[in-house]
Amino acid sequence: MSTTTSTSSSAPAQPAKTVRIVGWLCKKPGMSMEDFFAYWRDVHGPMFSNLEIVKKNITKYEQHHYTNVFDAGLSVHGYCSPGDRIGIAVFEARCYEDIFEVFASEEYKSTVYLDELNLFDRKNCVFFPGETVTFIDRA
Numbered sequence: 762m763s764t765t766t767s768t769s770s771s772a773p774a775q776p777a778k779t780v781r782i783v784g785w786l787c788k789k790p791g792m793s794m795e796d797f798f799a800y801w802r803d804v805h806g807p808m809f810s811n812l813e814i815v816k817k818n819i820t821k822y823e824q825h826h827y828t829n830v831f832d833a834g835l836s837v838h839g840y841c842s843p844g845d846r847i848g849i850a851v852f853e854a855r856c857y858e859d860i861f862e863v864f865a866s867e868e869y870k871s872t873v874y875l876d877e878l879n880l881f882d883r884k885n886c887v888f889f890p891g892e893t894v895t896f897i898d899r900a
Contacts, residue, residue, distance in 0.1 A: 779820055779853045781893055782860055786848035787885035789878075794847060798826045800880050801848060809873050814866045818859035825849035846885065857890060 788797040806824055809815060815822070827847035854860045863869055877883065 779855060780857050780860070780890070782852045782857075782888055782890045784848075784850040784852070785846050785887045785889070786850055787846045787882040788848070789880050789882050792880065794827070797847065797880055802826070805873070805876055805880060808876060809869075812863070812866075812868050812873065814863050814868050818863050819852055819854055821851065821853035823851040825851070846887070 788794070801824060806822075810822060825848065827849075852860055852863075864874075
């Protein structure tokens with residue numbers, strides 16, 4: 762297992778207890794935000810979470826649903842809205858091999874992968890494997 766190391770003197774060095782892949786997800790063209798989030802939350806998320814390989818390999822799965830409440834404030838500061846990339850999925854596991862095993866499994870390919878056609882524009886989805894450096898955690 763790797764450790765998170767700092768390249769800046771202000772970033773705390775901390776051991777990586779898990780690895781994380783973050784997906785920036787693009788909704789299917791023509792699908793409303795409301796329909797996308799409802800389907801992702803109520804159908805696709807539970808379908809993924811209930812796979813035996815996911816129960817075995819994934820330690821945390823989160824969905825982040827975009828809201829436009831800050832769009833006006835963001836644009837004032839020069840930031841743009843995400844366009845159709847309105848969802849973020851976070852997958853955590855003990856190692857990257859555990860995550861890869863999920864997506865390579867027949868269980869995933871025969872169910873969840875096929876269901877993705879109902880909501881994702883795959884060619885515009887982006888995934889970021891990496892390590893997280895936490896500066897504040899008051900939870």
